[in-house]
Amino acid sequence: MSRKLMSLICLGMYCLCLWLAVQTVEKVRQISPGVSLRYTQALTGEQVKKAQTYIKSSQNTDGLMVTFWEETQVAVRSPVSTRTCTDVCSIGFCGTAHDAYGASYVVGTAPGSGDTSQCAVSTALAWQLFGSTDILEQALTLDPDTEDARTYRVCGVFVSETEQILYGVETTAAFQLLELTHVSRDNPGQSVQQLLAAAGLAQPDQILYDAALAWVLSALIGIPELLLLLCAGCRLLRLFRNKSLREVIGFGIALLLVCLLPTGLASLPGWMIPNQWGSMAAWHSLLSAAGDRLTEWFALCPTARDVQLKGEAAQVVVFTCGSLVFAVAACLSWGSSVKTKGKRSLCPYDNHATLNL
Structure with missing residues (x-):
């Protein structure tokens, strides 16, 4: 019961951190829209x-x-x-x-x-x-x-x-x-x-390119969401002992992720999407563009709005890291509780078999 409670607490903290990150990204978008x-x-x-x-x-x-x-x-x-x-x-x-x-x-x-x-x-x-x-x-x-x-x-x-x-x-x-x-x-x-x-x-x-910062932060907060979905999918697959059923459910989860990929990419600007996913040069160009944007942003003489913008961006990073930590903790706690429950369910059977012998 304690492990289940711990997983629920971690899940609640994950949702809280993710909600705070989303709200802060909206503030960043409001501060500098262009x-x-x-x-x-x-x-x-x-x-x-x-x-x-x-x-x-x-x-x-x-x-x-x-x-x-x-x-x-x-x-x-x-x-x-x-x-x-x-x-x-x-x-x-x-x-x-x-x-x-x-x-x-x-x-x-x-x-x-x-x-x-x-x-x-x-x-x-x-x-x-x-x-x-x-x-x-x-x-x-x-x-x-x-x-x-x-x-x-x-x-x-x-x-x-x-x-x-x-x-x-x-x-x-x-x-x-x-x-x-x-x-x-x-x-x-x-x-x-x-x-x-x-x-x-x-x-x-x-x-x-201040608006690009909001787009980058929006992509950043999508990482803990994807991580939790993957961990939850893997844990659910382990609950099914039938191999054929497990393969069907795994295919359904993979198909769902593929269907959601275009929606996620549509929320990003074109310069953040590589032209060739398998080309290392395309990824290197994308990272260079993102690095140039960050270098320009940190090199400016700060105005009052710039100081506020940097503070909000730092909060988004902190909240996102917190949601990542709590997502992993929730998945590990849930997995541990499932394993413990499985072992306890085998104990009465093993004792009864020992007595019969």
Whole structure:
């Protein structure tokens, strides 16, 4: 009974870790849904307008969307509470707020596209300035006591443990960061080059395929699911003593896995699927592409969103490893309980045979 209980506990922990991994992957997908382009020199207003013109034109057959944004440290003051927070992470965007910084809102929502009069603040900043998150329509002043002072109305409060503010800016701002969404899953690099050529933008200093990270993590959490299915199938086969029946059931399990393979591959981008499964060169090219994506991702100068993204990715890896450990433990405990039960069932028969002799 103790072994059965242990296998049930391990199975429950496996499900919990796997559920947490799936939820965290969704957060990763929310934080960075596309491709991030990084420039060391700020783009000109003409380049920004030209890119926006292309996005709205009929030439944009793929439906690409672009958001320009910047991140700086500013001071924020509340005229009502007269409190001031310094070194606040400010994110100014031109486009879609969610693409610049994806977050979960507890009150209100993010500023709309083209709205340069409202802002959204983090829960940490709301508590610092007002002692509450019920602060919709409150006024906030950025860079007070300077010539660049500007005032916004709060339209939303999002979850964050650091002081942050998100607001819309004009196209003339000094943008160095660009987010491209609705890119091709199979060939995101082609979408990037298409925008650069049409908008007359120079090659960025860094190209981060952030959406690919969510796809990689989605493939990673599929490993413990496959492992548990294989272990459970092997254990079930051992329960049947009839060899013919065992072969039929084994063939059915193998056929089920083959049928599920196309569905699993369809959830992955094309660049993650090797052209020739038996070619070592194809697998080497796939691993090289994945390594390049990780190298680019870890080499960037981190923004607030990048730090959050790395933290969520690390959690996915931890939860996935935990689910793997509990999957193996559940299978081993279940197998041990089956063997113990089989041995105990033979004991009365053996004793009775000994007495008769």
